[in-house]
Amino acid sequence: MKIDSPATLERYCEEVKQRKARYPYRVSVCGGTGCQAFNCIEVYDALVESIKKNGLEEKVEIKLTGCHGFCEMGPLMYFQPMGTFYTKVDPKAVDEIVVATLLQGGEVEKYLYKDPTTGEKIHHREEVPFYSKQERLLLGLNHLIRPQVIDDYIALDGYKALAKVLFEMTPEEVIDAIERAGLRGRGGAGFPTARKWRICREAPSPDGVKYIICNADEGDPGAYMDRSLLEGNPHAVIEGMAIGAYAIGACEGYVYVRHEYPLALRNLLVALDQAREMNLLGKNIMGSGFDFDIKVAVGGGAFVCGEETALIASIEGKRGMPRPRPPYPAVKGLWGRPTNINNVETWENVPLIIRMGPEKFAEIGTENSKGTKIFSLVGKINNTGLVEVPMGITLREIIYDIGGGIPGNKAFKAVQTGGPSGGCIPAEHLDIKVDFESLQSIGSMMGSGGMIVMDENTCMVDIAKYFMKFLCEESCGKCVPCRIGTKRMLEILTKICDGEGTPEDLEALEVLAADIKAASLCALGGTAPNPVLTTLRYFRHEYEEHIYNKRCPAGVCPALITIVIDQEKCNGCGACAKVCPVNAISGEKKQPHRIDPDLCIRCKVCMDRCRQEAIYAE
Amino acid sequence: MEAENCRCSTRFTPVDDLRPLEEIVEKYRGDKSAVISIFHELHEAYGYLDEKIMEELARRAGYQLSQLYGLATFYTQFRLEPVGEHIIKICHGTACHVRNAQGLIDEAQRTLDIRPGQTSPDRKFTLETVNCVGTCALAPVVVVDGKYHGRMTPSKMQSLLKQYMEKGGSGEDED
Numbered sequence: 001m002k003i004d005s006p007a008t009l010e011r012y013c014e015e016v017k018q019r020k021a022r023y024p025y026r027v028s029v030c031g032g033t034g035c036q037a038f039n040c041i042e043v044y045d046a047l048v049e050s051i052k053k054n055g056l057e058e059k060v061e062i063k064l065t066g067c068h069g070f071c072e073m074g075p076l077m078y079f080q081p082m083g084t085f086y087t088k089v090d091p092k093a094v095d096e097i098v099v100a101t102l103l104q105g106g107e108v109e110k111y112l113y114k115d116p117t118t119g120e121k122i123h124h125r126e127e128v129p130f131y132s133k134q135e136r137l138l139l140g141l142n143h144l145i146r147p148q149v150i151d152d153y154i155a156l157d158g159y160k161a162l163a164k165v166l167f168e169m170t171p172e173e174v175i176d177a178i179e180r181a182g183l184r185g186r187g188g189a190g191f192p193t194a195r196k197w198r199i200c201r202e203a204p205s206p207d208g209v210k211y212i213i214c215n216a217d218e219g220d221p222g223a224y225m226d227r228s229l230l231e232g233n234p235h236a237v238i239e240g241m242a243i244g245a246y247a248i249g250a251c252e253g254y255v256y257v258r259h260e261y262p263l264a265l266r267n268l269l270v271a272l273d274q275a276r277e278m279n280l281l282g283k284n285i286m287g288s289g290f291d292f293d294i295k296v297a298v299g300g301g302a303f304v305c306g307e308e309t310a311l312i313a314s315i316e317g318k319r320g321m322p323r324p325r326p327p328y329p330a331v332k333g334l335w336g337r338p339t340n341i342n343n344v345e346t347w348e349n350v351p352l353i354i355r356m357g358p359e360k361f362a363e364i365g366t367e368n369s370k371g372t373k374i375f376s377l378v379g380k381i382n383n384t385g386l387v388e389v390p391m392g393i394t395l396r397e398i399i400y401d402i403g404g405g406i407p408g409n410k411a412f413k414a415v416q417t418g419g420p421s422g423g424c425i426p427a428e429h430l431d432i433k434v435d436f437e438s439l440q441s442i443g444s445m446m447g448s449g450g451m452i453v454m455d456e457n458t459c460m461v462d463i464a465k466y467f468m469k470f471l472c473e474e475s476c477g478k479c480v481p482c483r484i485g486t487k488r489m490l491e492i493l494t495k496i497c498d499g500e501g502t503p504e505d506l507e508a509l510e511v512l513a514a515d516i517k518a519a520s521l522c523a524l525g526g527t528a529p530n531p532v533l534t535t536l537r538y539f540r541h542e543y544e545e546h547i548y549n550k551r552c553p554a555g556v557c558p559a560l561i562t563i564v565i566d567q568e569k570c571n572g573c574g575a576c577a578k579v580c581p582v583n584a585i586s587g588e589k590k591q592p593h594r595i596d597p598d599l600c601i602r603c604k605v606c607m608d609r610c611r612q613e614a615i616y617a618e
Numbered sequence: 619m620e621a622e623n624c625r626c627s628t629r630f631t632p633v634d635d636l637r638p639l640e641e642i643v644e645k646y647r648g649d650k651s652a653v654i655s656i657f658h659e660l661h662e663a664y665g666y667l668d669e670k671i672m673e674e675l676a677r678r679a680g681y682q683l684s685q686l687y688g689l690a691t692f693y694t695q696f697r698l699e700p701v702g703e704h705i706i707k708i709c710h711g712t713a714c715h716v717r718n719a720q721g722l723i724d725e726a727q728r729t730l731d732i733r734p735g736q737t738s739p740d741r742k743f744t745l746e747t748v749n750c751v752g753t754c755a756l757a758p759v760v761v762v763d764g765k766y767h768g769r770m771t772p773s774k775m776q777s778l779l780k781q782y783m784e785k786g787g788s789g790e791d792e793d
Contacts (some may be wrong), residue, residue, distance in 0.1 A: 300693025
């Protein structure tokens with residue numbers, strides 16, 4: 001099927017919708033990478049078999065889709081129109097679920113979501129607290145789309161935004177619309193997207209060639225929303241990029257994907273082929289006279305390639321090292337031509353804005369941060385997963401209402417946002433509204449959307465050391481402040497964690513931090529001290545405990561803790577002694593055991609082996 | 619998921635067979651920016667970037683060997699040594715870190731007697747840490763030959779590794 005005009009697209013869309021309307025029911029199984037690790041493929045296979053066995057092929061549309069967000073509870077199954085939502089589905093129970101839900105109009109209670117506070121089973125997905133407070137404009141489409149089936153996207157009015165732009169709007173009008181929507185870059189710094197596009201549109205190119213790039217090199221550890229978007233709904237990225245290319249005047253685009261994301265890469269490549277085949281990409285798109293195509297570049301695993309100029313160098317086949325800016329890529333980028341880079345989530349917002357109208361989009365969010373933002377809510381949190389929330393929601397709502405709080409009734413200590421460039425936010429700021437400016441005002445940043453929750457057992461000095469080690473390894477080595485500065489900071493932090501810190505170390509950290517921030521070439525170095533600075537600002541007492549009292553209050557740093565067996569609780573089962581790699585544990589059978597502190601290497605293997613919870617760190 | 623990332627050593631072409639290299643060089647002929655893609659494909663074919671292969675690539679496609687070496691060592695995805703029979707990747711993303719990924723790394727180092735990035739002398743195990751595999755809900759995560767093992771603890775890690783060491787088998791989770 002070739003789409004040669006908006007009218008053909010309209011007709012084809014109607015046709016697909018009618019075809020789908022013939023099925024009274026739809027069952028969607030989450031096939032995101034998280035659920036795949038929980039064997040969701042077996043659940044899907046069992047579903048296919050059960051539908052066949054029960055003769056329901058004509059009645060049920062079944063889908064293995066991208067990520068539904070609630071990764072904690074996978075594998076997930078969602079029945080529509082009933083709205084019945086099953087969690088932690090066992091492949092063996094699928095037939096029972098199908099019979100009960102589709103044939104008998106009932107449910108299998110065992111697999112319904114149980115509200116941890118009330119203990120009640122929840123029947124409909126929209127009533128699950130994890131979902132009810134979200135505003136899932138982007139992620140909400142995932143459960144309707146098989147990523148490798150373009151018709152599923154077209155049935156949701158896919159590519160109509162592109163048709164509208166190509167046939168009814170001038171490039172300037174498109175940029176104006178994005179400006180009125182107030183869209184800001186979702187990759188980290190929050191630069192206004194329309195302004196970036198305009199600079200690139202107005203920049204002269206020696207031969208008229210301009211490029212656009214989708215940054216899908218999601219490098220922040222603990223963030224995986226871009227992967228889920230690209231995996232689950234690749235056509236939205238393609239449509240967004242085509243609209244951007246038209247607005248800017250680019251004829252070629254690149255998607256720079258992490259090699260660690262094989263499923264996203266595969267789905268994207270299939271989607272690109274389908275779009276080309278239907279004339280939604282390539283020469284003379286939909287008969288508009290506009291040419292645009294997309295190539296895929298695969299990354300080599302370097303965090304710094306998230307930086308625009310480093311990413312461009314990497315596409316050009318060089319070492320991914322940043323260069324001084326200006327000139328900005330919008331003026332002089334890939335192969336020396338004006339180039340516009342946005343990340344996956346930003347591109348997916350573009351067709352949405354055109355479809356819903358910029359004014360409507362701008363109603364969501366705060367004064368300067370519009371629309372929704374996807375966060376990956378991970379760490380010490382009950383409901384791990386991807387959440388999409390309107391800008392301006394508070395951290396408390398995200399962590400407690402959506403995230404369900406901290407496991408094991410432990411005390412909340414901090415939430416880390418913004419990845420290695422961001423900071424750790426303490427409990428006193430839980431009521432801050434999440435938007436670009438507010439997070440910056442407390443020393444952190446939005447970043448790409450990682451939100452890592454930490455509890456009383458997380459050592460903040462250790463966290464600072466963790467990020468510094470990460471950045472030290474990922475520093476490209478081009479400029480001295482970053483290459484050597486991060487190394488020096490890491491050495492000091494390691495010293496403090498090893499119990500050898502001195503009072504002067506804190507001052508040295510602050511001096512180094514200021515210099516690295518001021519003098520680094522790119523944002524990697526420029527923001528590298530942030531995790532140290534925010535932990536020093538909010539958790540200085542933990543550093544001081546390490547330095548003055550040689551104590552790690554969270555019980556993490558091996559040099560500063562002792563592993564002890566509670567003589568009251570120990571039942572002498574001997575499991576700990578068996579796993580101890582250094583034979584430091586001894587005791588008679590059925591008598592309380594003891595650890596020899598001189599032999600103990602504080603690996604804590606015994607701690608997680610003990611079923612009596614009799615072993616602890618002090 | 620399992621099969622997709624499986625890199626059993628039998629899958630790889632021996633480095634004295636230059637046919638895959640020839641095909642790859644031909645495929646990207648004239649595209650000087652394709653080095654990273656070429657590396658990825660060489661990795662697929664040979665399992666690592668062997669010195670001889672790199673020399674041949676430099677000669678046949680017109681690169682400086684130093685340039686190739688510079689690229690191969692800059693990007694963490696590429697290996698210059700052959701891998702072991704089993705590849706153990708321990709995720710060390712932030713979510714895994716706060717759930718004691720370091721404990722898993724320490725345990726693996728102790729049990730296998732190799733450091734991250736190294737391969738055991740008997741070529742049975744390669745140990746790696748990765749920045750984030752994006753399955754944070756399962757944190758901490760260990761990926762063995764493409765199979766995900768979630769919510770790991772040092773003691774589970776110990777028994778998982780021992781299963782692989784003893785029978786070289788598939789290492790099913792005990793619970």
